[in-house]
Amino acid sequence: MEIFYFSYQIEFEADVPEDIRVVVGIDFGTTYSSFAYAHVQTCEVITNDDWPGRKGPLKINTVLQYDENFNNVIAWGSQALVGEPQRRRKKTAANSSKPIELFKLHLGNIPEEQKVKLPPNCPAEKAITDYLREMEEVERRWPGIDFFNHVRFVVTVPAEFTESTKTIMRKCVYDAGLIKSLGTQNLKFTTEPEAAALYCIKSLKEQDLTTGATYLVVDCGGGTVDLTVRKLLDDNQIGETTERSGDFCGGTYVDKEFLKYLESKVGEYAMKMLRDKHYGQLHYMIHQFCERVKIPFTGESSDFKTYELDIEKNCPALKQYVSGQAREELSDEEEWIIELDFSTVKRFFDPVVERILRLIEAQLDKSRYCSVMFVVGGFSESKYLQKRIKQKFKSCRVVIPPHPMAAIVRGAVEYGLNADAIKTRVLKWTYGVQTYPKFQRGDPPSRKTSDGRIYKFHLMAKRGLEVEVNQKFSTTLYPVYPDQKSILFKFFYTTKFTASYCDEPEMSVLGEFEVDLPDTHLGLDRPVSLHLCFGAMEIIAVARNETNGKIYHTTFKLEF
Incomplete structure (x- = not known):
């Protein structure tokens, strides 16, 4: 089982x-x-x-x-x-x-x-x-x-x-x-990004992509931006050719830049009180900014009309918390209007857009033969983001498929209808199991235990490896002591490509798996084969006692 x-x-x-x-x-x-x-x-x-x-x-x-x-x-x-x-x-x-x-x-x-x-x-x-x-x-x-x-x-x-x-x-x-x-x-x-890649399959024929062609999917959401390079395989299956990547640089970070600018005009205290006491008005102001400034922004000064943020109209509660020089300037000279000109708005976008461009560049460097880039997600509808991507990556066709905002959720349904469409994935972490071998010359003396052994990380599957869905990685381990009646396997994963010990930085506990070991009369000659099955979004594990052929399973405790 x-x-x-x-x-x-x-x-x-x-x-x-x-x-x-x-x-x-x-x-x-x-x-x-x-x-x-x-x-x-x-x-x-x-x-x-x-x-x-x-x-x-x-x-x-x-x-x-x-x-x-x-x-x-x-x-x-x-x-x-x-x-x-x-x-x-x-x-x-x-x-x-x-x-x-x-x-x-x-x-x-x-x-x-x-x-x-x-x-x-x-x-x-x-x-x-x-x-x-x-x-x-x-x-x-x-x-x-x-x-x-x-x-x-x-x-x-x-x-x-x-x-x-x-x-x-x-x-x-x-x-x-x-x-x-x-x-x-x-x-x-x-x-x-995998769901987005499935959604984009229907657009591949329009781009004249044939079996073996690779394409990049850039999912620009509100909080995150996720990227993956996929290869078109036979029978409309797709494989992953490079490790998935992503960062927190979605469209809401443009909103945050806008709020930072507003705070510079009205003061930190005023913005804090607005968030705490009048959240509805704060959100309405952000909504107005998105609708009238963020969404229509193209990056062309000729298309832009200075936006006047009328505090009395859009956020009247804010006035009571503004004090000092900020109040004098806004009440006397500006009449509680803050102007957002072209250069100011561009500064809201540029830090976020630059991070997205760097993510795309890093993915394309890993897959130099990628000829088509699909840009999806809510933030992908930004004309300025589209423009910057097309300017930066002129050698790659940039495609915005129909309904890019719904690409991920529709791709999720496609996955549920036909999970076999995903042929391969690239491991994002290195996985292994903790072992307890005898201490050897060259091992760090500080790690030697009282019974002359040492805890080590035994690698089972390496980060960056392209694996087929349900492909298994196996290892065989033996009991440490001849009279032990069970063996506890502890699994770990790390962002590193390799590791020696389970307490290294960037190492995380995956979980514990305990297997019964009867037949103590056989001593140490009681092998147990471990199998980890990757590719599916959730890891499958199996342990087989090779002495009696039984397959053991138990509950799994994942620490986080």
Whole structure:
């Protein structure tokens, strides 16, 4: 029996005949989220555009509003950003808290100062679970469908997410009530760039790409930018040719530059009070900036008209917190109007765009024969970003496919309908198991244990290796002592290409796997073969006692 291994002592279900009738793709984004679905019989992918209180957009805000104690959600999506939620109210306290947003960033490996501070009684895992639970109510729209047994969910994650992050996401999906057990195989994961690559397959023929051709997918979202180079294989399958990459430099970072500039005009205290006391007005001001400045910005001065930010009109609460010289200048000379001219707005974009260009350049350096670049994601609709990419990479055709904002969620559905479309992936980490051999000459004396041994990292699969889906990597290990009745295998992974010890920097615990070892009369001659299966978004492990042929499995505890 093969077992998936995750935290929370999950024992995964064995493969059983499936009766999947609907596939649902969920793009849980930093600033906006969406879902799409398809009936297996027709395979027609439909992107949801019907949200509580709002119809038309393909995505909805990744925002929650709780009651004052954060016990119950009283609004979500765009309605969490307006004054009085128009949706049905739950039985909650009369007062409500400030909306919670950008909580997905807490799962990423970014500096703490870049993460929005969350209330102590509302950690990121709770917010994610509650948001998915609200989204679930919209998804339950198929009469006659057993939600737990007939629906397969595919959730997208950024390329830079670790194994532990996917474990957190699985637990959140379960707690939200979308799946019946932690171990169900009706939940799959795929990376955002991989989903985008699947979506782009339909556009490959238009670009005259044939089998063997490579193409780059750049997914520019709100919080993250993810990149992957793919190769077109036979039968519309795709392989990954270079290691996925990504960074936190999506479209919301342009908004942050705008807020930094505003803070320089009104003062740090004024902006802090605006965030704390009048969040709705702050968001409205950001929305106006995006709609009137950020989205239409082309990078051409001739197309630009200076935008006058009227504080009294767009954010009247801000005035009361502005003091000192800033108040004198704004009230007397500027009449509470802040002008955003072309050069100022360009400065909001350029740090973010430059980071994206460097990411693209690094990927193309790894794959010099890439002739087509697909740019997708919400931020990909920026005309200025498109222009800079085309200027920088003139030798590569830059393609913006239809509905780029929905590329990831539609690709997730395609993956759920046909996971076999992914032929190969490139390992993003180096994986191995801890061993306990005898101390040898040349080993560091400080690492020698009292019984003359040393803990080491035994490599099983190396970062950067292209592997086929479900390809196995194996090793055989033996008990350390002749009378031991079990053996505990500890798995680790690292960003490095190789390692010697399990406590080195950048090393993370993957989990523990314990196997029984009867037949102590055989002493040390009791081999156990270990197998790690990569390529699938979730690692599969197996342990076989070669003495009696039994395959052992146990619960898996992933530390993070």
